[in-house]
Amino acid sequence: MTERIGFIGVGIMGRPMVNNLVKAGYPVTIFDIVHASVEELEKEGVPAAVSSKEVAEKSDVIITMLPEDPHVEAAILGENGVFAGARAGQLVIDMSTISPVVSRKIAEEGQKRELRVLDAPVSGGDKGAIAGTLSIMVGGDAADFEAARRIFEAMGKTIIHCGPHGAGQVVKACNQIVVALTIEAVSEALVLGSKAGVQPDIILEVLGGGLAGNKVMEVRGPNFLNHDFEPGFKIKLHRKDLGIVLATAEEYGVALPVTALVNQMFTTLVNEGQAELDHSALLTHIEKLSRHVVGTTEEA
Amino acid sequence: MTERIGFIGVGIMGRPMVNNLVKAGYPVTIFDIVHASVEELEKEGVPAAVSSKEVAEKSDVIITMLPEDPHVEAAILGENGVFAGARAGQLVIDMSTISPVVSRKIAEEGQKRELRVLDAPVSGGDKGAIAGTLSIMVGGDAADFEAARRIFEAMGKTIIHCGPHGAGQVVKACNQIVVALTIEAVSEALVLGSKAGVQPDIILEVLGGGLAGNKVMEVRGPNFLNHDFEPGFKIKLHRKDLGIVLATAEEYGVALPVTALVNQMFTTLVNEGQAELDHSALLTHIEKLSRHVVGTTEEA
Numbered sequence A, B: 001m002t003e004r005i006g007f008i009g010v011g012i013m014g015r016p017m018v019n020n021l022v023k024a025g026y027p028v029t030i031f032d033i034v035h036a037s038v039e040e041l042e043k044e045g046v047p048a049a050v051s052s053k054e055v056a057e058k059s060d061v062i063i064t065m066l067p068e069d070p071h072v073e074a075a076i077l078g079e080n081g082v083f084a085g086a087r088a089g090q091l092v093i094d095m096s097t098i099s100p101v102v103s104r105k106i107a108e109e110g111q112k113r114e115l116r117v118l119d120a121p122v123s124g125g126d127k128g129a130i131a132g133t134l135s136i137m138v139g140g141d142a143a144d145f146e147a148a149r150r151i152f153e154a155m156g157k158t159i160i161h162c163g164p165h166g167a168g169q170v171v172k173a174c175n176q177i178v179v180a181l182t183i184e185a186v187s188e189a190l191v192l193g194s195k196a197g198v199q200p201d202i203i204l205e206v207l208g209g210g211l212a213g214n215k216v217m218e219v220r221g222p223n224f225l226n227h228d229f230e231p232g233f234k235i236k237l238h239r240k241d242l243g244i245v246l247a248t249a250e251e252y253g254v255a256l257p258v259t260a261l262v263n264q265m266f267t268t269l270v271n272e273g274q275a276e277l278d279h280s281a282l283l284t285h286i287e288k289l290s291r292h293v294v295g296t297t298e299e300a
Helices: A014-023 A037-043 A051-058 A068-078 A099-113 A127-133 A142-153 A169-195 A200-208 A215-226 A234-254 A257-272 A278-291 B014-023 B035-041 B050-055 B070-075 B100-112 B125-131 B141-152 B168-197 B200-208 B215-228 B236-254 B257-271 B279-290
Strands: A005-008 A028-031 A061-064 A091-094 A116-119 A134-141 A156-163 B005-008 B030-032 B059-063 B091-095 B115-118 B134-139 B154-165
Touching: A005 A014, A005 A051, A014 A028, A014 A037, A014 A051, A014 A127, A028 A037, A028 A051, A037 A169, A037 B200, A051 A061, A061 A068, A061 A142, A061 B059, A068 A091, A068 A099, A068 B091, A091 A099, A091 A142, A099 A116, A099 A169, A099 A234, A099 B115, A116 A169, A127 A134, A127 B005, A134 A142, A134 A169, A134 A278, A142 B100, A156 A169, A156 B200, A156 B236, A169 A200, A169 A215, A169 A234, A169 A257, A169 A278, A169 B059, A169 B200, A169 B236, A200 A215, A200 B154, A215 B134, A234 A257, A234 A278, A257 A278, A257 B168, B005 B014, B014 B035, B014 B125, B030 B035, B030 B050, B050 B059, B059 B070, B059 B141, B070 B100, B091 B100, B091 B141, B100 B115, B100 B168, B100 B236, B115 B141, B115 B168, B125 B134, B134 B141, B134 B168, B134 B279, B141 B154, B154 B168, B168 B200, B168 B236, B168 B279, B200 B215, B215 B279, B236 B257, B236 B279, B257 B279
Parallel strands: A005 A028, A005 A061, A061 A091, A091 A116, A134 A156, B005 B030, B005 B059, B059 B091, B091 B115, B134 B154
Antiparallel strands: A116 A134, B115 B134
């Protein structure tokens, strides 16, 4: 059986995900409150509904891919939302990155209506969405995960069931901690090394060969060296994600001293007008604190 | 020509390094102020001198592998030290991890006596020293580096000329920043994820597949999961190295906010009697702050 898919939120991430679902043979109906986003896909022949509710009525599986908590709550729980149009037994998959607490609330509301709900945030950015190579972290019942597996495989490569409702969001939060702190680690190393007179490319080469090795240096190494901060993954989005991390930590009584500090650095960068740069531009914050531009003898 | 090597400092690191030099066919003369360390190698037939000065007199190339700045200064610059016995043109290689500032001072003193000096700190720990797979980061003249290459190859695998005098120490400092901050990143992620209800092995599995991937999770993953903190690399040694990092940062006017914070955490662990544990035990600090033992429902 090829399920009819309803897809709500067709922005930078959602649109290529819809393209990949269509390519995989799924009939897709879309909705977005931003009309321009809908039109792009309509031109390519993808039909649009007038509300999230109508998307649910016309589909077997509903996927949401939206920016933040309130958008997801409105699209799923709102008056003209998914739950208003959904039928018992239907699968609702939220692929947005939001708070695990909100994810669990949505799952509970869904269960009251006999709906099957999964949280399935992704990593890999718009490039991964276009290439169909996203990592998808899924929370919810194992049987529902298995039922959705073929759909996930149309959009991603690494697809892992992380645990019960909210577990996908929790693992995504963990991921965003490690990525942010790794960027900070590389930044502090490069600024110290460069200001103390060593070529930054040599630092990356040596560190890459040992216990200091990491994917951030591997993938973003040239960005650090060339101060090329084209996104990639924007500072404002990583800051949003660290906001979710810290709210979740608050909820569970977890102390994250370094994550909190790096979040403050992202806030400073946003205040300085750098919100749209790639998150690797965290380097420029340490450069400014140290009045040194890596790879030069200039003051930052 | 097979150079006669003098080796000063035959502790946990130095001793297996000497073994590998002997295996590679070098005649080695040793010295250490700790007599027990000397005796171990003497039993294996390695001759010992009575001072660093005598080591220099009996050798073509002198290597030092000592714990901290003062030991290196005493062994090289002291009254009965290497420089007191060395001849013009001789190669002096300090493989200790010390301050780049001290390394440069030694190089300058050496140049006054027409000696050729290299700083060549290592990473890879005692395991790497035994296996002959150390990473060796070398600062000094390129010609001297090339002259020493075959000797380095007897002890290490990744051997890189990092720049002028002190550059080896600077890159080692960069390495210790990234390793410490990566351990902290993984610790914060695991404590949040586990207290929020996700199995820690799943967190490591998912994060390992994406931009969050790093060598610390790969190599020390089981240590985090099993709370197995057998060293490895001891907290007290990593704290010593971060002390060098922060003193170097001070010297060059570099601000390292997160390195400074993680150094404070290592200090707390030392105060709590954890100095001899592997540095991955940084996890236990975040566990205590958050009153949660990763992978359990217990309070830390």
